[in-house]
Amino acid sequence: MSNFVDPDKERFGQFKALPLDHPVQMLNLVRLNDIAVYEDGTEVSGAEAYKAYGKESGPIFQRLGGKIIWSGDFELTLIGPFDEKWDVAFVAEYPNGQAFIDMVRDSDYRKAVRHRQAAVKTSRLIRMKPKESDKNFG
Secondary structure: OOOOOOOHHHHHHHHHHHHOOOOEEEEEEEOOOOEEEOOOOOEEEEEHHHHHHHHHOOOOOOOOOOOOEEEEEOOOOOOOOOOOOOOOEEEEEEOOHHHHHHHHHOHHHHHHHHHEEEEEEEEEEEEOOOOOOOOOOO
């Protein structure tokens, strides 16, 4: 499994180039390190570090209008890479793309993200535009 923790500059540029005037939903799939190691050598469990990330980043996320609209516990990958197992899975909704950009640029968020960087072994962060469903596939 490849390690994907932070977006690279090019991909973040692609995010910023998409329309910013509509709600954005972000599918978050996260696999945690067993042990999170910080830059100063401090070690805690990956789960503890991720919890600290949520505690510090949550108020910023909420202040910008973000909310968690779905979360669940991983059970099985039925179709897809069988080695991808997720410790954390949720969908975060932002009022618009600019709110997400504002969050990651926030100085307090930049301090909080150190916990995420120590906690995460690999992740997927997928931007989606909400749409009405006709209750059928496709």
